[in-house]
Amino acid sequence: FTNGGSVSGVVGTAANSVGDITTAGTTNFASSVNAKGAATLGGTTSFADTFTNTGAVTLAKASITNFAKNVAATSFAANNATINFGNSLAFNSNITGSGTTLTLGASQVTYTGTGSFTDTLTLNTTFDGAAKSGGNILIKSCSTLDLSGVSTLALVVTATNFDINNISPDTKYTVIFAEAAGGLKPTPAGNVKVTVNNENRFVNFTFDESTLTLFAKDVSQEVIDNDFKPGGPLANIPNAANIKKSLELMEQAPIGSDARLVFGNWGKLTPIQEADAVTHLMQDVVKPSDTIAAINNQVILSNISSSLINLNARMDVIQPAAVAAGDKDRDAKFGAWISPFVGNATQKMRNNISGYKSDTTGGTIGFDGLVNDDLALGLAYTRADTDIKLKNNKTGYKNKVESNIYSVYGLYNVPYENLFVEAIASYSDNRIKSKSRRVIATAL
Template sequence: AFNSNITGSGTTLTLGANQVTYTGTGSFTDTLTLNTTFDGAAKSGGNILIKSGSTLDLSGVSTLALVVTATNFDMNNISPDTKYTVISAETAGGLKPTPKENVKITINNDNRFVNFTFDASTLTLFAEDIAADVIDKDFAPGGPLANIPNAANIKKSLELMEDAPNGSDARQAFNNFGLMTPLQEADATTHLMQDVVKPSDTIAAVNNQVVASNISSNITALNARMD
């Protein structure tokens, strides 16, 4: 908690994953930088809450620079409510915002399957699962996996793993693939499949059996390859 009137110019605040409550009358000018962490497991992040009767005036801020580190993001825990607001007020008028065109955001994220969108008007960050789009682009003509051996079967296996129930071994392994490069992902999938499955009209069913029967015994080996 911060209970005092405050003014600042060219200020950097490091919030981490903590909520800071503010009581008082404050204002910032020039550049205001907020370093925060967005925790996917907790569905929350570092933020400032302006208490009732207090005001924080950012109308004189020329650049509101938000630097967000995304952590603990898992395909199993992303949902429509995976979002957080960086600065909010308990009462209307508590926050006097900078124009939204002055808000600049940088997101440090190491999972290729997770994308973030930001609403500058409400200072709210949203997470979304984009795994299906990433797979399609990886295997599309000109993509990094378009011409690899056994590409059709590997793509189908990835799609089946993506569709597996949340919390399953297949879904968790698929989440780990988001931390890999496309070629590492393809190599790991090949090891999980073990058997070479020829393209056919029944490829989905066959691949489903292969992945389901082998994935549990191969998770340990997969994790070892990631270390």
């Protein structure tokens, strides 16, 4: 198989094994392989089913071999080669290697045989916080794995599904362990180099080199203190002290509560994302839509006040007098008025609160009449539509305010006195539609 390719059928059987096997390039075996000669695997070789060889197996330099099911052989030589285990399986063979990489992922490899590694041995594994398990090697009884000649044991762990709600003092993970005493001959503790790729800053890991065990620890308070200390990424945000106190209170909430879950997600944000999230959350304290609604109400009150001035002038014109015979009372005792309006406003950022630009259109229609010579009453209805586009920290946010305002107004001239009283009562119904951008914690 020196030209690579895919093999769909079985290669040999237990009763009728094939001889030597040599691979190069990219070779995929979809079914079981049974051999009895020397096997030299080069390039990238993948076995979707079992691999059995009663002879020796040599993995070429820089080769990659992928196993998905059980492996059995007389011996493996894996110098400067990579072996990937796609599932939990049994590996029954003697093995030696120098500069070898073993990728376990989340799989357990049950090892039977006599194995030894030298120089650098790299183990790539996954530790799942929700499942509380990870990829590991279990050394069966009467088997040994000798790592005493390893100069560097490079353990690379990808921690997934971790947050402070699913860890406890017993959340631990042993990478290599033996069923019987003496099954594992470890490398000296100083030779172990651990790298943990962790998605949650609230969870830290410690490693016991003597037992090759990884422990998870809640460090949320330490992270919060560092974020808000002088020079920290959140030290100078508005309301920093109150936000820190709020986070500390959420940390003390019962496990499983909404507050605790939100706090756990906070640890999945980078410091830059934290600052951005806090800025956007604080922006919600001051909403331009509320301000615009209040401004619209003021515009309406101004329009009605102008109408009352005109109404007062009409009342002054209408003086009580007798109507001569044959004449008609033509004085205007009822009136209607319309006042359209168009406006726009621009607010710059102030006190770290994002600015905005708004455009408003609308109009007011009113009806009024003289109840008597001294008293006039009226009704008015206003419709106003405002589009708001936010800027600065909230670029991309949009609000639409639909206002329906119902007003009753009146004017009373005090008889025989140069005094008058105006009164306006309004009820406002504001419907606000918002489109916003949210920061969401995701695992990478």
